[in-house]
Amino acid sequence: MPARHRDASAPVRVLVYSDNARTREQVMLALGKRIHPELPELSYLEVATAPVVIQHMDSGDVDLAILDGEASPTGGMGVAKQLKDELDDCPPILVLTGRPDDAWLANWSRAEAAVPHPIDPIKLGEAVVGLLRA
Template identity: 70%
Template structure:
């Protein structure tokens, strides 16, 4: 049996934003191993909503990080669509414009939210709490 901390285990993380700099900040903040109890992260960068849906339909995504400020399709609406249309979704984290937008993250049925600007420690802690073995 392979342990979750084995270097052979990878978790695919979908990072969606129309902004390449936002995707880069997310991936830099998390790195490939944000916590020793988590598997190595492998990032799939996506810039458009239709490609997000393709990847999610295909399966194999262990965490989706969606930018609520993305245009033309925001990550909040996309999170809601994924929850409404797919039978099984991985944990979904949305990046929100400000902390007061948490209610929108709740409406979207996201598992967690982190406000812009991205705080690397907060993002890492949130992802760790979503993925930590139970």
């Protein structure tokens, strides 16, 4: 897969995966359209199933993936591990963990960041800004 190249003024494409529509909504509301004045606007791609996550990530049109580790039947940490193992140029991944003690699972998944449920907008925002600046 070729390296991803993006226009610096184009919106950042954020894939938000959870089988729970409320969780997806909480993530998008917490981040809003512009998370930081120095970063482009965010555009969202809501996904409810793991196969669709894989399809979008394979296409190379995602800049950041936020995956719900508590999603069912396929948890976001397993999806993150699969993506990191299979994609040569995988965009950064943030996983939402069930609790702070699950951080070790996020490390196993090779995700670059983890934020526990319930979603804290400040922690989530700081993690996303850090990933987008990296």
